[in-house]
Amino acid sequence: MEIQSNSSIIDRTQHLVSKSISIKLLVIGFIVAILLIPQSMTLNLIQERQSRMEEAEEDVSSKWSRSQTLAGPFLGVPFYQIKQTETAGQTKTTKELRTAYFFPEDLAILGKLEAQSLHRGIFDVVVYSGDLELNAKFQPLPLGKLSLQPDQMLWDQAALYLGLSDLRGIGENPQIKIDGTTFAAEPFSDEKTLLKGLQIPLQLDSANLGFDFSGKLKVKGSREFQVAPVGKTTQMQLSGNWPSPSFQGEFLPEFRELTEESFSSHWKVLHFNRPFGQEFIGKIPVVENSAFGLSLKLPADQYQQSVRTSKYAVLIIILSFLSLFLMEVFTKKRIHPLQYTLVGFSLVLYYTLLIALSEQLGFQLAYFLASTATVGLLAGYAKSLFGNLKTTALFAGILIVFYSFIFVIVKQQEYALLIGSIGLFVALATTMFISRKIDWYKD
Incomplete structure (x- = not known):
C-alpha cells in the first residue's frame, strides 16, 4: 500500500507539472538557476585561459625585452x-x-x-x-x-x-x-x-x-x-x-x-x-x-570578447526557454523538465566550444562555427520534440536572431547599452503580444 501511495504521489506531481502552466514556469525558473552553476565555471575557465596567455606573454617578453x-x-x-x-x-x-x-x-x-x-x-x-x-x-x-x-x-x-x-x-x-x-x-x-x-x-x-x-x-x-x-x-x-x-x-x-x-x-x-x-x-x-x-x-583579444559574450549567457538561456515554453503552450506538445535541462546544458556548453575554437581560429570564425553547431543541435532536438518542420524552423530562426544580437552587442562596445536595451524592449514587447491571450490559470 505504501508503494502504491508513493507512486500515486509521484504520478500526481508529474501530472500537475505537465498540466499546470504556473508550476511549469516555476520548474523552468529552477532549471535556469541550476544552470548558473556550470555557467560560472565557464567564466572561470575563460579567466584561467587568459591567465595562461598572460603567462606566455610574460615568458616571451622576459627573454626578448620588456616594454x-x-x-x-x-x-x-x-x-x-x-x-x-x-x-x-x-x-x-x-x-x-x-x-x-x-x-x-x-x-x-x-x-x-x-x-x-x-x-x-x-x-x-x-x-x-x-x-x-x-x-x-x-x-x-x-x-x-x-x-x-x-x-x-x-x-x-x-x-x-x-x-x-x-x-x-x-x-x-x-x-x-x-x-x-x-x-x-x-x-x-x-x-x-x-x-x-x-x-x-x-x-x-x-x-x-x-x-x-x-x-x-x-x-x-x-x-x-x-x-x-x-x-x-x-x-x-x-x-x-x-x-x-x-x-x-x-x-x-x-x-x-x-x-x-x-x-x-x-x-x-x-x-x-x-x-x-x-x-x-x-x-x-x-x-x-x-x-x-x-x-x-x-x-582582437578572444578572451575579452568571450567574457563579454558569456555575460549574456543567462539572457540567452531565459529567452530560449521562454521561446520553447511558448511553443509548448501553443502546439500542445508537452516538454519534460529533463528536456529543458538538456537544452540548457547545450546552451552552456556553447561557451566552452567558443573558447576552444577561438584559441585556434580567432573569435569571429569561432563564434560563427559554435553558433551554427549549437543552433543545428537544438533545431534537430526541437524536431524530435515537436515533430513539425515549421515549428522547428521557427525555433531555429529565433536562436539565430539571439546569437546574432549578442554578436552585434559584443562588437559594438560603445553602443552595447543602447542596442541591448532596444533589443530587450522588443523581445519583451513581442512576448507580451504573443502571450496576451494565454489563460495562465488554466490547467
Whole structure:
C-alpha cells in the first residue's frame, strides 16, 4: 500500500507539472538557476585561459625585452655645495658633492617600429624592433635658476644620460655624436635618480656655450613603447608596420594615420603640458609618469570578447526557454523538465566550444562555427520534440536572431547599452503580444 501511495504521489506531481502552466514556469525558473552553476565555471575557465596567455606573454617578453620607456637625453654636472655651520662659536665650512641635472631645450625623435608575432604554444605574443634617431639641443646651462656659480661646477666630470627601461633591448652599439664628435656610451644604473640606461662621459667647457646631441639607437621591446617629454619642446614621429596600435600615455598624437598594414603618428609636447621643469638638483622627478607612446597588441583579444559574450549567457538561456515554453503552450506538445535541462546544458556548453575554437581560429570564425553547431543541435532536438518542420524552423530562426544580437552587442562596445536595451524592449514587447491571450490559470 505504501508503494502504491508513493507512486500515486509521484504520478500526481508529474501530472500537475505537465498540466499546470504556473508550476511549469516555476520548474523552468529552477532549471535556469541550476544552470548558473556550470555557467560560472565557464567564466572561470575563460579567466584561467587568459591567465595562461598572460603567462606566455610574460615568458616571451622576459627573454626578448620588456616594454620600453625612453627618457633622455639629459645632462648631469657634479658640483660642490659649500655649507657653513657654527659649533661652539666656530664656523666650520664643508663641501658636499652633488649633481645638477638639465633637460634639453628641444628634443626630436624619429622612430620606426617593426612588429612581429612570436608563438608560445597556441598563443601569439607581439614584439617589436625599432630604429630611433634622436636630436637634442642644449642651451647654455641656466645655473642662476639653481643658485649655482660656474666655479662650483666640475665641468670635466659631466655626463649625458639616456634612460631606457630594459637594457636588454639594445640591439647594437649606439651611435652618439655631440657637436659632430662621436662618443662611446656605457650602461648605468642610479639608485638616487631611479634611472637606468646609457651614460656618455663629457668634458664640458666652463664657457658654458651649450651643444647639439644626435644619436641612433636600435631597441627591442614588447607590448609598449613610450617616451618621456624631457625636452622643453618634445616632438616624436613614429611609424610602423602594425595596423592597430593603441595610443597610450599622458598625451595623444596630434596626427595619426592608420592603414590595413601600417601606422604613422606625430606628437608635440610643450613644457607647459607636463608637471616638471627643466633643471634640478640631486634628483630628477619621475618623468616616466608623463610618458606617451603606444602599445602593440593583437587586434582582437578572444578572451575579452568571450567574457563579454558569456555575460549574456543567462539572457540567452531565459529567452530560449521562454521561446520553447511558448511553443509548448501553443502546439500542445508537452516538454519534460529533463528536456529543458538538456537544452540548457547545450546552451552552456556553447561557451566552452567558443573558447576552444577561438584559441585556434580567432573569435569571429569561432563564434560563427559554435553558433551554427549549437543552433543545428537544438533545431534537430526541437524536431524530435515537436515533430513539425515549421515549428522547428521557427525555433531555429529565433536562436539565430539571439546569437546574432549578442554578436552585434559584443562588437559594438560603445553602443552595447543602447542596442541591448532596444533589443530587450522588443523581445519583451513581442512576448507580451504573443502571450496576451494565454489563460495562465488554466490547467
